[in-house]
Amino acid sequence: MSKNGIATFLIWLSACLVTGVFLCLLMDIISQGLAGLSWAYLVESPQDAGRSGGIASIIVSSGLILLVAIATAAPLGLATAVLLTEFTTQNSTFGRFVERSLDVLAGIPSIVFGLFGNAFFCIYLGLGFSMLSGGLTLACMVLPILIRSATEGLRSTPNDYRLSAAALGMTRTSALIHLLLPTAIPALVAGLMLGIGRAGAETAALIFTSGYVDRMPDSLMDSGRALSVHIYDLSMNVAGGDANANSAALVLITFLFIINSVSSSLANHWMHRRIIRL
């Protein structure tokens, strides 16, 4: 076999391996989880530590935690990205420092975020084991993803827009609002979805912050169990919870799959829509 042939073979092999692992995982979860999945499973509350009953309260808690996380991280992330791209130069000391910090932040294991969240939000700020603490912790975690994608999106907008807007006597802010942000929307949405996906799948950071309580939450200050924590708990701590763990995992994977497809189709949609109506 020629060198080229070997290289082609290896590339195909690794691609197949990656896809294969994913498919195995998916098949396993579907085969074991599909049986327990029903409408009742989605709308009923868990009983007997999750061995029976459904996951309604878990879904609500997950949603609330996500909401807190994204509502906090999205505006912060966008503002930081705007600062980095529009109001500092790329090689300014401050800009480089912020970007380096973000890279480090992105590489920190989620368990460390969990411990930090516990120490800072639960104890120091006195929010206790609550969905608010969990959501804020997740916000810290997804912030680097959001900032990175928004920065890339804004940097890839044509500099011509900035120049022509300036030449027409428009302010930077106005160019940003009317031209740059609309142009960068595909990247912003893609980043947001990526962040939601990451936050939705997070376990370790939530165990120490939003807790285990599987009751239907009354407020954000209640402890709430996220879907991923539910799966972890059922498979690790609850004997006989495996079947329901698989069903919950199937729900989570479906959710992530939907988020992924929506984000990529939204990005495509905006890419092909050549005109932005304001």
Next chain:
Amino acid sequence: MNPLFIESATPLDLAEHKTPEESYTLGPIQTGPPCCVPRTLFSIKNLSLNYGSTPALKNISLDIYEGCITALIGPSGCGKTSFLSTLNRLTDMIPDCKVTGDIRFNDINLRSSQLDVLNLRRDIGMIFQKTMPFPLSIRRNIELPLREHGINKNSELNVILQQVLQDVGLWEEVKDRLDSSALALSGGQQQRLCIARALALQPKVLLMDEPCSALDPLSSAVVEDLINRLRGRYTIIIVTHNLAQAKRIANYAGFFWVSERAGCLIEFGQCKQIFEAPAHELTAAYVNGSRG
């Protein structure tokens, strides 16, 4: 009707004052057409420009006359575009770009830090080499900068929209699709839209950075014709690599050349003189095509 907008019958009928052979030159200033009031609009003394420690322009001094077309010619990389950008302070946008020297516009110090740059740029429009319509509808392209400058009434906006599009000869072509994307226009149409967008702000000056070089010959001819019609109403400074074009449309011409790795102005004078009786041997070599 706003007197600043060009009507098809311009009150300044240039043809009266020029014979076709001399269409590119003014002749002696005293007898020149009324487009060229011998009044200095820009007065530039010892202008130098550095990008970091790299000099891009050195000791440029020249006057730009009101109502005339001034062409800047010279090889690529000799600082013509940088020079244009100093005139509307677009150099502010470039980090570590340093401008020294004295630039006066209507006796206002252009380098003053107290200058209202946004209003200055409203007075001094700029057209770029690459056509740069915004990714918006044709209407929004014109309206966006106007709204930015406080013109918000729809009736007023519509009047301006139609006037400027008529001025650049685009109205008939686009009047039925004002709300469709400006990016769907052809290159020549896009460039005329950009000119219309600049005209809508009623500037006194138009800086044009090779406005025709990205266009096909036909569109280029249309834009050139448009520039010619703008003469007298606006002071136009045009950077061009097309010597024939400079010769056809300009009243004055400046020749830039790179010396000691910085751009400098070799010769400045009436267009006819620059092309037919250049004083400097470099100019002669460049306009005759033997150098550059």
